[in-house]
Amino acid sequence: MSRFGPDPLAFFEAVYRDPAPWDIGGPQPEMTELLEEYSPQGPVLDLGCGSGDLAIHLAANGLETLGIDFVEEAIAQARSKRATLASDIAARLEFCVADALQPSRLKRTFGAVVDSGFYHLFDSEQCTRFVDELASVLRPGGRCYLHEFAVTFPVPNVPRQITEAELREEFAAEKDWRILTIRSGEFLSRVAPVPAIVACIEYVGTNGAKPF
Numbered sequence: 001m002s003r004f005g006p007d008p009l010a011f012f013e014a015v016y017r018d019p020a021p022w023d024i025g026g027p028q029p030e031m032t033e034l035l036e037e038y039s040p041q042g043p044v045l046d047l048g049c050g051s052g053d054l055a056i057h058l059a060a061n062g063l064e065t066l067g068i069d070f071v072e073e074a075i076a077q078a079r080s081k082r083a084t085l086a087s088d089i090a091a092r093l094e095f096c097v098a099d100a101l102q103p104s105r106l107k108r109t110f111g112a113v114v115d116s117g118f119y120h121l122f123d124s125e126q127c128t129r130f131v132d133e134l135a136s137v138l139r140p141g142g143r144c145y146l147h148e149f150a151v152t153f154p155v156p157n158v159p160r161q162i163t164e165a166e167l168r169e170e171f172a173a174e175k176d177w178r179i180l181t182i183r184s185g186e187f188l189s190r191v192a193p194v195p196a197i198v199a200c201i202e203y204v205g206t207n208g209a210k211p212f
């Protein structure tokens with residue numbers, strides 16, 4: 001069973017009936033700092049994009065960006081924000097309802113994937129399959145940006161702790177990944193900041209991905 005009960009979609013739909021705790025009115029600052037330090041190539045895929053602030057930030061910085069989330073209300077909120085943007089930014093931005101655990105189903109490839117609080121929702125077996133999915137949609141030299149909880153709270157229905165050791169194992173050199181940085185940080189929320197881990201990892205393989 002998922003960390004969020006037998007029906008994770010119903011769980012997240014219920015969360016979006018009120019302002020979501022992760023909806024801080026903008027992208028996570030440490031994710032935007034990471035993107036400044038290790039610049040992404042477009043097009044960018046934002047996995048579990050929520051109400052769209054990170055995708056909007058990327059499009060405002062000139063990158064073609066697709067945000068996906070499985071909650072229709074989250075995508076509706078993201079599209080409402082898109083409707084208020086300058087037309088050149090909005091033209092670079094797309095949001096759709098889709099399963100972010102299976103981005104290969106989009107039948108598209110990307111220069112970068114951003115994951116702000118998505119990976120940590122899943123148990124390690126699911127994450128292993130998810131990392132293979134990431135490789136299949138990233139172009140050679142494409143980068144993956146992660147910002148996840150570094151703690152597990154002793155309550156149900158919360159993300160799990162992601163460690164540097166786990167990321168080094170999942171994104172191993174033998175699986176064609178090259179770690180550019182992994183460091184500690186904070187994940188801001190409407191409740192309180194949470195200790196976090198931040199990483200930028202490059203896909204150096206060609207398996208399943210089309211070259212630029």
Ligand SMILES: C[S@@+](CC[C@H](N)C(=O)[O-])C[C@H]1O[C@@H](n2cnc3c(N)ncnc32)[C@H](O)[C@@H]1O
Pocket residue numbers: 008012022023024028047048049050051054068069070071074098099100101115116117118121
């Ligand atoms: C912790 S929130 C983070 C939202 C956003 N990235 C942010 O930083 O504000 C996780 C998001 O993942 C979405 N999600 C969970 N499982 C999903 C799945 N299988 N496919 C697509 N979205 C999913 C949830 O609906 C939620 O919007």
